[in-house]
Amino acid sequence: xxFPTHLLVxxxxxxxxxHSRVRRRLRAAPTLSAGWLVAGAALPDIVDKPLGAFGVVxxxxxxxxxxxxxxxxxxxxVRHRHGLAIAVGWGSHLALDAFHVVVNGRxxxxxxLVWPVRTRSDPLAIPPGEFVRFYVGSPSFYIELGLxxxxxxxxxxxxSGAGREDGR
Numbered sequence: 001x002x003f004p005t006h007l008l009v010x011x012x013x014x015x016x017x018x019h020s021r022v023r024r025r026l027r028a029a030p031t032l033s034a035g036w037l038v039a040g041a042a043l044p045d046i047v048d049k050p051l052g053a054f055g056v057v058x059x060x061x062x063x064x065x066x067x068x069x070x071x072x073x074x075x076x077x078v079r080h081r082h083g084l085a086i087a088v089g090w091g092s093h094l095a096l097d098a099f100h101v102v103v104n105g106r107x108x109x110x111x112x113l114v115w116p117v118r119t120r121s122d123p124l125a126i127p128p129g130e131f132v133r134f135y136v137g138s139p140s141f142y143i144e145l146g147l148x149x150x151x152x153x154x155x156x157x158x159x160s161g162a163g164r165e166d167g168r
Contacts, residue, residue: 040089
């Protein structure tokens with residue numbers, strides 16, 4: 001998925017968790033801060049894109065995208081007040097990236113999840129700018145487009161609902 005979509009999904013998770021029907025079913029669920037969810041969702045790319053761009057690693061999915069960091073994520077979730085939100089945002093990023101490569105027919109690329117233990121022998125290591133051209137028209141591009149359209153519809157619907165609540 002493209003970077004802005006990771007942030008959109010993080011905000012969407014916060015919206016979904018706070019939505020009245022969902023919130024009633026999750027009575028004991030902790031409140032997750034949208035800002036910390038977004039920070040967690042951004043973290044893998046903030047770590048890995050510079051490492052790939054500067055040639056430290058040969059791919060753009062390495063340390064920040066590895067599930068081998070789960071113990072660190074759990075430690076942050078337990079020790080930091082907003083750690084759970086960071087861990088959930090980070091996990092959503094990894095899940096979306098894995099979904100993306102599988103949907104696009106490159107399931108073996110999901111080995112980035114266990115970096116450095118296993119890596120694909122020929123990773124798709126194209127720079128982020130070139131990746132956008134590669135991505136447009138792929139199956140996950142259309143899924144991502146659907147997510148953005150759904151977000152726009154939700155915002156428009158909530159704005160029209162807010163007008164009715166104000167008596168307009």
